[in-house]
Amino acid sequence: MSAENVETVRTAYEAFTRGDLGGVAEYFAEDVEWESPDSLPNGGLVSGRDAVIENFSQIPSYWSSFSVEPQEYIDAGEHVVVTGVQRATGPSGSFEARYLHLFKLSGGKVVRGEFIGDTAKARDSLGS
Secondary structure, eight states, X not given: OHXXXXXXXXXXXXXXXXXXXHHHHTTEEEEEEEEEOTTSTTOEEEXXXXXXXXXXXXXXXXXXXXXXXXXXXXXXXXXXXXXXXXXXXXXXXXXXXXXXXXXXXXXXXXXXXEEEEOHHHHHHHXXX
């Protein structure tokens, strides 16, 4: 099942890159949880597919450009680890930083996701 988990995460990333949040939602369980550092806008723990997708939809409110470029998908059984580079431009400048996403899957759907990255660079780009 773990190879399928990697493919699920890869396909969700492709949808996100296209700006297809509905496509991302297809790969998230109804009760998915997403956690990002609470020092970022809309950070903290978000519960439920609709709330997580709404959270993702707010990214352009903070950064005029935003992208994640996955570099490696690591199969860890029921977990998939993604390493990559994040780029964004905010009111006070642009940044580039490495990130890590940790996904937990069950029944072919993402049930939990966590973002780990350089929050100082992100906040600096916002003027915070």
